[in-house]
Amino acid sequence: MSEKEIYEKLEEIFADIFDEEIKLSPETTAEDVEDWDSLSHITLISAVEAEFGMRFKMKEVSSMKNVGEMASIIAERV
Amino acid sequence: MSLFSYPLNANDLLKNKRKYKKALLADGSNRISKNIAILGGSTVDHIKDMLELFLLDAGIEPKFYQSEYAMYWQDAMFGNKELDSFNPDIIYIHTTTRNLEAYLPKITDGAEALIGKLESAQKHFSDMWTNLENKFRCPVIQNNFELPTYRLLGNMDGADIHGSTYFVRKMNDFVAEHAINTKSFYLNDVDYISSCFGLDKWSDLSFWYMFKYAMCLDAIPEFAFNLANIIRAIYGKSKKAFVLDMDNTLWGGIVGDDGVEGLELGTETPVAQAFTEFQSYIKKHKDLGIMLNVCSKNDHENAISGLNHPDSVLLPDDFIKIKANWEPKHLNIASIAKELNIMSDSLVFVDDNPAERAIVRESLPCAVPEIGTVESYIKTIDRNGYFEAVAISEDDIKRNEMYKANAAREKELSAFENYGDYLISLNMKAEIKAFAPVYLQRIAQLTNKSNQFNLTTRRYSAEEITAISETDKYITLYGKLTDKFGDNGVVSVLIGEVDENVLHMRLWLMSCRVLKRGMEFAMLDTLVEKCKKQGINEIRGYYYPTAKNNMVKYLYRDFGFALFSEDEIGNSEWCLKLDDYKKQNRYIDVN
Numbered sequence: 001m002s003e004k005e006i007y008e009k010l011e012e013i014f015a016d017i018f019d020e021e022i023k024l025s026p027e028t029t030a031e032d033v034e035d036w037d038s039l040s041h042i043t044l045i046s047a048v049e050a051e052f053g054m055r056f057k058m059k060e061v062s063s064m065k066n067v068g069e070m071a072s073i074i075a076e077r078v
Numbered sequence: 079m080s081l082f083s084y085p086l087n088a089n090d091l092l093k094n095k096r097k098y099k100k101a102l103l104a105d106g107s108n109r110i111s112k113n114i115a116i117l118g119g120s121t122v123d124h125i126k127d128m129l130e131l132f133l134l135d136a137g138i139e140p141k142f143y144q145s146e147y148a149m150y151w152q153d154a155m156f157g158n159k160e161l162d163s164f165n166p167d168i169i170y171i172h173t174t175t176r177n178l179e180a181y182l183p184k185i186t187d188g189a190e191a192l193i194g195k196l197e198s199a200q201k202h203f204s205d206m207w208t209n210l211e212n213k214f215r216c217p218v219i220q221n222n223f224e225l226p227t228y229r230l231l232g233n234m235d236g237a238d239i240h241g242s243t244y245f246v247r248k249m250n251d252f253v254a255e256h257a258i259n260t261k262s263f264y265l266n267d268v269d270y271i272s273s274c275f276g277l278d279k280w281s282d283l284s285f286w287y288m289f290k291y292a293m294c295l296d297a298i299p300e301f302a303f304n305l306a307n308i309i310r311a312i313y314g315k316s317k318k319a320f321v322l323d324m325d326n327t328l329w330g331g332i333v334g335d336d337g338v339e340g341l342e343l344g345t346e347t348p349v350a351q352a353f354t355e356f357q358s359y360i361k362k363h364k365d366l367g368i369m370l371n372v373c374s375k376n377d378h379e380n381a382i383s384g385l386n387h388p389d390s391v392l393l394p395d396d397f398i399k400i401k402a403n404w405e406p407k408h409l410n411i412a413s414i415a416k417e418l419n420i421m422s423d424s425l426v427f428v429d430d431n432p433a434e435r436a437i438v439r440e441s442l443p444c445a446v447p448e449i450g451t452v453e454s455y456i457k458t459i460d461r462n463g464y465f466e467a468v469a470i471s472e473d474d475i476k477r478n479e480m481y482k483a484n485a486a487r488e489k490e491l492s493a494f495e496n497y498g499d500y501l502i503s504l505n506m507k508a509e510i511k512a513f514a515p516v517y518l519q520r521i522a523q524l525t526n527k528s529n530q531f532n533l534t535t536r537r538y539s540a541e542e543i544t545a546i547s548e549t550d551k552y553i554t555l556y557g558k559l560t561d562k563f564g565d566n567g568v569v570s571v572l573i574g575e576v577d578e579n580v581l582h583m584r585l586w587l588m589s590c591r592v593l594k595r596g597m598e599f600a601m602l603d604t605l606v607e608k609c610k611k612q613g614i615n616e617i618r619g620y621y622y623p624t625a626k627n628n629m630v631k632y633l634y635r636d637f638g639f640a641l642f643s644e645d646e647i648g649n650s651e652w653c654l655k656l657d658d659y660k661k662q663n664r665y666i667d668v669n
Contacts, residue, residue, distance in 0.1 A: 013093065016093045016094050017093055017096070019096040019097050019100070039123045042124065042288075042289050042295065043093065043095075043124070046295045047089065047092065058284050058287060
């Protein structure tokens with residue numbers, strides 16, 4: 001799956017969860033999205049796992065710093 | 079909406095919860111609002127969110143109180159200002175096996191120590207229940223416990239007093255016993271739901287380590303759905319009747335084409351067995367007071383001959399209404415609802431044909447499960463919890479008889495030329511008295527499910543009804559009606575608030591199963607009599623319009639009340655002076 005496809009899918013997931021269009025870049029962090037708190041982070045992780053058919057390791061869930069890191073873990077696994 | 083019924087799409091519900099919540103709130107339906115306090119022993123946020131969706135879908139708009147993380151016991155035992163002023167209508171205690179850790183057995187414990195541990199764990203919970211019951215007097219829902227994630231003693235873990243499996247099962251028996259012996263205390267059967275989901279998947283430990291969820295995220299929608307069913311049932315929103323298709327729903331094959339002898343029923347083939355077991359499952363609902371009806375595209379004669387198949391568990395006599403004709407199904411279903419005097423949203427329509435399901439779902443608010451193929455019919459219907467019961471009342475069990483008796487009355491009515499003669503022939507007897515303890519549960523149930531003949535549509539919990547029955551600030555009446563065809567049970571409820579020599583009617587309702595029998599006049603006569611005895615000389619009646627209670631818009635006028643005021647949305651206030659009141663009941667022998 002290309003990086004572009006990954007970002008497109010991620011944007012769809014973000015739009016569903018936060019109920020608004022969000023333009024993602026590798027540098028996007030929770031700071032940039034108003035409702036991205038620890039609870040919606042749980043929803044997000046689980047929705048990404050379901051969409052891409054992969055699992056994050058526990059360590060990754062707590063250490064991911066931005067969307068770029070998330071996308072590169074996804075790219076490794078799908 | 080099928081989005082909110084089993085089988086659930088967990089991922090979709092979790093991901094789109096904001097959107098769905100918005101859509102539900104914007105759909106214009108009337109909802110009762112309820113305060114729900116969640117006392118959690120672990121994280122509860124997603125559970126709360128999912129519960130909210132299912133309740134909104136069921137016509138209940140919840141407001142939530144949420145304990146600080148894992149402070150369930152502190153909240154219950156010592157209270158706090160926020161919880162106290164929240165005034166909960168329901169308290170839900172979300173504890174899991176994680177909250178038993180301090181009590182779980184150790185291999186090195188002696189027998190006495192182990193018994194002590196079990197007793198302490200039980201006391202930890204029962205103290206809390208007693209405290210909540212005394213303080214809040216509202217329904218309490220308590221989880222039982224999921225089985226442990228590992229078995230130190232292998233299979234012996236379930237048999238030996240040192241086993242955690244053994245311990246959890248003992249705790250579950252304890253919760254069940256409390257639930258069955260305590261009014262307004264309800265068991266949320268996590269043990270069952272986690273087994274259905276699959277315990278290994280349910281107890282995915284990463285969700286505990288990362289988020290302090292004692293179950294995986296995917297399990298939460300199903301968990302919350304099951305919980306919402308209990309709350310629905312508490313507020314009388316469970317379904318009341320089945321409407322069943324026949325061909326390929328109750329039996330394999332098409333009776334009109336294949337003939338009775340060609341139907342798959344009995345024990346000869348796997349498919350025949352599946353249909354037979356499904357029929358037994360349906361028939362058991364009849365004993366619970368769920369009304370069985372048929373809606374089938376068939377000639378009536380063929381439909382009956384199918385039910386007379388030698389292996390058919392269901393017989394023509396098990397059904398209240400059999401509509402076998404070629405009219406569109408939604409019209410038949412609407413007329414079944416009308417003839418039974420119930421709202422079509424309390425029906426469950428079961429049909430193997432997806433096209434029929436789609437049309438009915440479009441046209442009517444009844445539940446229409448996606449039942450799949452015959453081997454999944456039972457599971458799909460059962461897991462939806464349509465008929466979730468909070469108590470099994472005599473009335474429920476007798477309901478089928480009562481509706482059969484109604485059908486007999488209708489038949490007899492057509493033989494009379496004059497309606498008054500017909501009413502006289504019914505030999506009606508009523509018992510109209512102040513609320514009595516044995517009927518409090520039924521009275522609360524009626525306040526929550528009567529929509530049509532209901533002047534104020536005020537909903538009361540069993541606790542509120544009990545409180546009202548215990549003070550002389552109110553005049554209360556229940557009415558029971560019997561006639562030559564049978565006992566209709568408690569069918570009418572009045573609550574009036576005394577304000578010196580004026581009585582304000584806070585509630586006036588009647589079950590639609592006794593419409594046009596003159597029962598309302600008998601209630602009014604008794605009410606007036608009671609008022610006069612207490613020196614009350616005026617009754618004020620109130621009518622608050624809803625989407626469903628138009629039939630009683632002019633009830634007070636028809637009683638002889640004078641219009642006192644009316645506002646622009648149709649809320650009206652009526653007034654009756656009692657000095658020269660003349661009795662209006664002509665057909666019912668009271669008390």
